[in-house]
Amino acid sequence: MSVASHDVIIIGAGIVGAACALACAREGLRVAIVEAETIGGGATAAGMGHLVVMDDSEAQFALTYFSQLLWQKLATDLPADVEFESCGTIWVAADEEELAAVKQKKVFYESRGVPAEILDAKSLHEAEPNLREGLPGGLLVPSDAVIYAPCAARFLVEQAQSRGAQLYLPAVVTEITADGVRINNGSTLSAHWIVNAAGSWSPSLTPGIEVKKRKGHLLITDRYPGYVKHQLVELGYLKSAHSFTSESVAFNVQPRRTGQMLIGSSRQFGVEGREINSAMLARMLSRAEDFLPGIANLSAIRSWTGFRAATPDKLPLIGPHSAREGGRDNLFLATGHEGLGITTSLGTAALLVDQLLERPSQIPVAPYLPSRARENVHA
Amino acid sequence: MTSASRNFDVLIVGAGPAGMAAACCASENGLRVAIVDNNPQPGGQIWRGASQSSAVPEAAPWYKKLAASRAQVLSGTEAYDHPAPGKLLASSPGGVCEISYAKLILCTGARERFLPFPGWTLPNVIGAGGLQALVKSGFSIAGKKIVVAGSGPLLLAVAAYLREHGGDVRLIAEQSSWPRLIRFGLALAFQKEKLAQSFALKCQLAGIPYKAGCWPVAAEGNGRVESVTLRSGNKTWKEACDYLACGFFLVPNVELPLLLGCELRAGFVRVDDFQQTTIPEVYCAGEPTGIGGLDLSLVEGQIAGHAAAGNREAARKLFRERDRSRKFAAALGRAFSLRDELHSLPADATFICRCEDVTLARLRNHSCWRAAKLQTRCGMGSCQGRICGPAVEFLLGWKPESVRPPIYPVSVSSLAKNISIESQSSLQEELR
Amino acid sequence: MPDAISVTVNGTAVRVPLNSTALVAILMSRASSPARFVRRSLSGEPRGPLCAMGICFECRATINNQRHSRTCLILCAPGMDIRTDD
Structure with a gap:
């Protein structure tokens, strides 16, 4: 040998x-x-660089939670350009039905040691004033973070x-x-x-x-410090993220330390080319505007695509x-x-x-x- | 924000001389023609402000022809995406505009090349064409001490213009050497008109020292430029100034041609005899096909306009004139090629990317554009690498990356609601 | 000033020649200060215009509440509200 x-x-x-x-x-x-x-x-x-604990399944929770704790331990050693920010995630409910799901989500997280806080309409608005008026609430998971x-x-x-x-x-x-x-x-x-x-x-x-390629689009804005303060994800995200075949978009916005915002997300299977699909980008951004109407007037400076490695x-x-x-x-x-x-x-x-x-x-x-x-x- | 949809037989992007000439020729044939341009008025950079004055004699007939033609000029309108064949999306003061076309003529012009040196980010260090544009836009430089530096025939024109408007132009510093310029001068001699023009300029410039083989190595000042350090041979000295107007020749604006899929050759858009690019029905004229100045832009614009309108005979008649201008263009390129010493202009601490404040030292740690971009954000700011890209290519040899929409920053809503999307109802239903 | 129009820069009225760009108005508003800068860079440097033709984005300011506007591409209109970000 x-x-x-x-x-x-x-x-x-x-x-x-x-x-x-x-x-x-x-x-x-x-x-x-x-x-x-x-x-x-x-x-x-x-x-996007979202460090997020997920409740999609027990196995997904276990791995994301375990990993999150490892990131928190590493955080103090990370150089400044990694831009570690403990901004937390707000899972935003679009309607009363989704608000009911928020309560289950809180129980899931808290029974497993992850603090989570239900935001009603008023406290959601206070936390993120640029979200659309009239949203019923959401769930804040403060321990989530973002990195570059x-x-x-x-x-x-x-x-x-x-x-x-x-x-x-x-x-x-x-x-x-x-x-x-x-x-x-x-x-x-x-x-x-x-x-x-x-x-x-x-x-x-x-x-x-x-493992299949799952194409995604993202867009970044110019600098608008404080426009959003948490990673904002629509609660319906999992519905759209679940399918292994169809195309979907979901509202997912991240504040960067630079004051810029990343706006996502889209999912497409069976697409190999890296080019921007203007129709997909438009759907994705329309979805984001549904939740953050004011972003319509913000300056978008770049868009790009990438491929996730997806399993069934x-x-x-x-x-x-x-x-x-x-x-x-x-x-x-x-x-x-x-x-x-x-x-x-x-x-x-x-x-x-x-x-x-x-x-x-x-x-x-x-x-x-x-x-x-x-x-x-x-x- | 509102949305509008328009449809033209021939659409022209860019209302400089090439675009104006293309529009005039294309509309001779009775077609529906439009020019989109992101400036407030047609004329491009060279004829900026000329529509209101008679100060530029060679511009007047073209403004007259354009006004007499039925071509529409959509000013303040900027094309940012190419969502489908035969369509461009543009932002305008009135909102998003989807423009459909049968033929497209790209006359996107050129911009100044900026090379970083210590102090180049100080206020009042400005492009040579930039300071001229500012004065044309109403800014006064009367009595101000100005050093004009860099490379290219633009420096002469700018210095003359600034002096005419009361500027105290102390010096023109041209990085190219006398031997190169003399060879260029010989090439000029083959074209009588050009020779006359350059003599006329020389007369105007009488009294302004013109130094070849001289270039800026640093700008100094507290909060704004107060002096520039120049080098010529082994001699280095300081020249006091209120403005340093500095540009190192021109680089073509090829972002839109690249977005459309046009092939480049040595950095310029490849075109055939009729100015058609490698994409059928897409033409290109003026600086993006090769830096050649006003005459070449005008003749290329005319050829493209005729060809796009299907009048190939009229186009063919202009081929000889174009050949002559192209020889001049080739001589220009050779005369003003950048000297090796300029590679060492920036110091380690000099910002290369002004949008993200990235120093040369940080870039040097990386092996390619992509790695440098990802790790330092160089070229990732608002200008999308238009300023640092050509500098990085010159300094580090990194080739630019692919182009993606939006090719200019636009409002999120411009990308969220495009009209062709709304007509695709099946997609909309899927979304619900 | 014949054919002048009036705009405000950071709340102060400025009279500029007709067909001046918003950038010219900003620079004129700073006439009394030797540093005619338009914005501060990421690391805090004062910056003025570089290209003055819509390419470099060094002249960005807020025009009529629209942030990050290229002031070199926009003509002054009577009453226009221009605010720099510094």
């Missing part, structure tokens, strides 16, 4: 790959990070490098081999483990995994690929995070390292194992 050049090769320096690299380096592993373009240049750059994710990914990579990790950039992995990866310059790297953290590109290197059950793939037919013993996956990769990157990294080192994790890993998909299909 030849001597491997590394203990672990991480494919992809998005926020998930970057977090995995740091977690591995902290354990003293010899880490290689292989990035095709730029650090944090894929979904990490295209997304490309700089966070770079920070994590730098931390990993300071612990000996080697960064190969730009280097495109063309093939995952039996004991490593082949790179487009013709060279190979070998390692005991290979981690595919290539996000929406991960299926091209590991065919057969159930909305949960990421974290763990060995080997449980699948034809899988390899030494190939691990850390992909399929869809819109939650920024939040769950740190939790993902912790669960991945525990599996590499064959030790127990702080939360159950079963819901995220790549093998679950096959079991679900057979069930």
